[in-house]
Amino acid sequence: MQFRKSQTCTLCNRDIKFKYKPEKSWNITGYLCSDCHMKTTKEFFVKQQEEEELLIKKQNQCFICHNIIDEDKKKKARWQWRMENDIFLCEKCYDKKEQDYQTKIDFCVKCGKKIGFIRYNPKPKWKVDGQLCRKCWDAINAAQN
Ligand SMILES: [Zn+2]
Ligand SMILES: [Zn+2]
Ligand SMILES: [Zn+2]
Structure with missing residues (x-):
């Protein structure tokens, strides 16, 4: 006698003819059918692109007023201000922050x-x-x- 557990797709629960291994980053256990594999590949691709766009936007945006900053006007926050790393400020917000800081220490x-x-x-x-x-x-x- 031969037991052959039929493999079903983790996402849609259909029997799989050709099983596809999900990517590690998807956090999906088991196997996927080709439809779900294709769909998830696409979804993650879009998600990844959105994240990249967000990152680029963050690097060009003032952390305080959220205005887009010209490349040559970007200012890095001073470490004494205890703000997040990898953020930038526009000139206006930088000056304001600097003034606040000076006030604070004076x-x-x-x-x-x-x-x-x-x-x-x-x-x-x-x-x-x-x-x-x-x-x-x-x-x-x-x-x-
Ligand atoms: Zn499926
Ligand atoms: Zn600003
Ligand atoms: Zn006092």
């Missing part, structure tokens, strides 16, 4: 007072994003102890 985040030459960096455990003036630093430090 003024106390607590009271808004301009900080002098000596910087008081908050301790990491305070979870303060920015700089502090001496008075606020002392106040937080005292409160923490």
Whole structure:
């Protein structure tokens, strides 16, 4: 006696005459019939193209205002701004961001007072994003102890 389990297509459940192995990237187990294989190949091709287009768009688009930036006007975000990698900003947003950043490092985040030459960096455990003036630093430090 011979057992021959007939192979069915994972997607449409029809018996397969000629079985096709799905591509690894499709995340499909089992085998596909030729129709489904062809259809999935096409779908993934379109999806891949869309992803590529999106990537190209992302590389030409300002991360903040989403305007398309000319190649020679692209600006990379400064690492101090702690933004995502591989993003670009237009000149306007870059300048704004830079200004915000300068404001942030020149003024106390607590009271808004301009900080002098000596910087008081908050301790990491305070979870303060920015700089502090001496008075606020002392106040937080005292409160923490
Ligand atoms: Zn099928
Ligand atoms: Zn912009
Ligand atoms: Zn302060």
